[in-house]
Amino acid sequence: MSKLAQLRELRNTVSKEVNEINAKYPADKPMTAEDAAKMDAGLLRIENIDADLAREKRRTELAIETNEGIHNAALNTATKEPAKHGDESKALRAFLAGGIMNMSEADRARMLARQSPDIRNAMSTTTTTEGGFTVAIEYQKSLETAMKAFGGMREVASRIQTASGATMNFPTSDPTAEIGAIVGQNTTVSLGETTFGNISMDVYKYTSNSIALPFELVQDSFIDIEAYVQAVLAMRLARIQNTHFTTGTGTAQPRGIVTGTTVGKTGTTGQTLSVIYDDLVDLEHSVDPAYRAQPGVGYMMHDSSVRVIRKIKDSQNRPIFVPGYENGTMVGGGAPDRLMGRPIYINQDMPVMAANAKSILFGQLSKYLVRDVMDLTLFRMTDSAYTLKGQIGFVGFLRTGGNWIDVGGAAKQYVNSAT
Numbered sequence: 001m002s003k004l005a006q007l008r009e010l011r012n013t014v015s016k017e018v019n020e021i022n023a024k025y026p027a028d029k030p031m032t033a034e035d036a037a038k039m040d041a042g043l044l045r046i047e048n049i050d051a052d053l054a055r056e057k058r059r060t061e062l063a064i065e066t067n068e069g070i071h072n073a074a075l076n077t078a079t080k081e082p083a084k085h086g087d088e089s090k091a092l093r094a095f096l097a098g099g100i101m102n103m104s105e106a107d108r109a110r111m112l113a114r115q116s117p118d119i120r121n122a123m124s125t126t127t128t129t130e131g132g133f134t135v136a137i138e139y140q141k142s143l144e145t146a147m148k149a150f151g152g153m154r155e156v157a158s159r160i161q162t163a164s165g166a167t168m169n170f171p172t173s174d175p176t177a178e179i180g181a182i183v184g185q186n187t188t189v190s191l192g193e194t195t196f197g198n199i200s201m202d203v204y205k206y207t208s209n210s211i212a213l214p215f216e217l218v219q220d221s222f223i224d225i226e227a228y229v230q231a232v233l234a235m236r237l238a239r240i241q242n243t244h245f246t247t248g249t250g251t252a253q254p255r256g257i258v259t260g261t262t263v264g265k266t267g268t269t270g271q272t273l274s275v276i277y278d279d280l281v282d283l284e285h286s287v288d289p290a291y292r293a294q295p296g297v298g299y300m301m302h303d304s305s306v307r308v309i310r311k312i313k314d315s316q317n318r319p320i321f322v323p324g325y326e327n328g329t330m331v332g333g334g335a336p337d338r339l340m341g342r343p344i345y346i347n348q349d350m351p352v353m354a355a356n357a358k359s360i361l362f363g364q365l366s367k368y369l370v371r372d373v374m375d376l377t378l379f380r381m382t383d384s385a386y387t388l389k390g391q392i393g394f395v396g397f398l399r400t401g402g403n404w405i406d407v408g409g410a411a412k413q414y415v416n417s418a419t
Contacts (some may be wrong), residue, residue, distance in 0.1 A: 007258060011049045015323040018042040022322060030316045031332050039319065046323050054303070085311060147234045150345035151242025152300065153257065156365040157402065165373045168201040201371045203401035204253060206235040210381070211394040217394050233376070233396045240345050245347035245370065245402045256299075257368045257411070258358050259352070260404025264306045264412025271417045274308050277320060280340065280360075283414045288362045291410045296366030298343040303348040305359050356418050363411025375401035 021039050025031050031039065056096075148154045162168065183189055211232050217224060241254075248256035264286030265279050284292065291297065310321045323335040336343040343363065351357040381393035 007053050014045050036168045085227045147238035152345050153242050153245035157368040157370045158366050159370045161372045165203045165399050170199045199405050201403055203373050203399045208233045208396040213392045215390050221259050243349045254402040257404050261411050262415050263415050264413045267417040269417050273353050276415035277312050283362050286412045296364050299339050300345045300347050300361040302352050303346050304352050353416050358413045360414035367406040367410040369405045371401045
């Protein structure tokens, strides 16, 4: 078992113990001194474990950030026995390893006829040499799942996929102040027109930049080249997209969720690097109850902000932060960390706490919409720039965009005090 796995397992154990203590006390019942001491000790232990986890993750990331580290990390995921390779993307894998001529005759014929379910020609109909190809549907879905692990925005956002990148407009309105009226018999009703706005869902072409592999790795049968390229593509594409989906300006890039939302609560004086319990309550209630009752409601913040919040306790000496664990009772996995009963989504592209920083979001985060166009397009390159180094190049392009499509205040910001 890896060190990361051991730390996660230990955190699960301690988190369950802390949750069991916390569950014994309703909101109006103070905690006994004995249980409070156990709770404090457990939370401190979790904080220390999280520090170890962050340190171990960062150590791994630093290794991965070098070209050698990227390749080694991806190879650890992709190295399999040939018998364990899946069959659903066989044509794609053959193309990645050896180009068109490496594919079976049947797959090659279907591809050139644009009938293959696995790989389709993405260039002109007159071009039959190696070039760009759109990937299998199964591969695209796997890539999307992998990208969710980097950042947080794709985890909470809604998503649509369109067949083209044509301009797409979303009509908007804010009906929160619109009400009806009582009228008398034969009385003309007042005019109550709804004002509509417009939000554009533009898309942008993102690239992974080139991925260069030596011939030997591409040709070795024990390397699942499909999984290898996917791992590198997911990391590179997801990181830049998550940054833009979070804080993008909306000019020549997507408009991020921080840019699109408005202030719900400004921290009280002195809270330049922190937040108090009362301000979190005010932040929650700055979002209309109609939104707070809907699915997808939660907090989003940088991990350093979570650390600040973990130290806050209510008037009954109960921590407002409840640690989650991976193997809970939730369908499909464990319980996320919770703040005042709401899930916390960690996004390392969120601003850290500082004077005037928009450091915390709360509300229906699923109102952020991600739009992907068609499929990922993958190019295989064997020109002289790579050949002279004994390499084969790959580069991926994905047209995507995002925008905050709500105008009624489905989510609001906590802004740290200026002083």
